[in-house]
Amino acid sequence: MEYRSWVYEDIFSVAELEKRCFSDPWSFQMLADTFFGANTLTVAAVEGGKTAGYAFAVAAGEEADLANIAVDPAARRRGTARALLACLEEKARAAGVKKMFLEVRVSNAPAMALYLKAGYVGRYARPRYYGDGEDALVMEKFL
Ligand SMILES: CC(C)(COP(=O)(O)OP(=O)(O)OC[C@H]1O[C@@H](n2cnc3c(N)ncnc32)[C@H](O)[C@@H]1OP(=O)(O)O)[C@@H](O)C(=O)NCCC(=O)NCCS
Secondary structure, three states: OEEEOOOOOHHHHHHHHHHHHOOOOOOHHHHHHHHOOOOEEEEEEEEOOEEEEEEEEEEEOOEEEEEEEEEOHHHOOOOHHHHHHHHHHHHHHHOOOOEEEEEEEOOOHHHHHHHHHOOOEEEEEEOOOOOOOOOEEEEEEEO
8 A cells, every 4th residue: 555645636536435434525626725725745555556545734833633544344453544644644743743633433433443543532522513413522632
């Protein structure tokens, strides 16, 4: 598996994976706008020319918000998300970020397990954060 920053063409496969992995996917346009943002950090996991997973974060000063991370269902439980997260944190550190935070659906046990294992700590809930009314747990990690 190769881990590298996104190039423009990656937005197409990321948008496809978003649709397969989330009930409320980011649109191509949202992803493209974020990709061109000056403070966006991106990582793609590529295997055999195919995007198996991705992660991206938006930095603001000494903090960065992990916007999303996902792995193709066929490529899960092989450590890809853990590696994506580690790459993103490394990039964030290099950009001067001291704290990474994220929101996760309270029902998303696999993602919470991933974050806990990577050293993130649950801080507080954001009630009805998602469009369907589900609460988010905010988690953070000092880098
Ligand atoms: C969450 C997700 C990114 C994990 O990707 P992955 O590549 O399968 O994760 P990894 O193989 O790197 O797993 C790392 C650790 O996370 C935890 N984990 C991952 N998937 C899990 C699952 N289905 N059940 C329980 N724990 C899980 C485990 O602790 C795992 O370590 P282990 O395999 O040594 O037990 C993937 O399931 C996914 O894309 N889900 C849909 C999108 C999503 O919910 N993203 C998070 C948004 S907040």
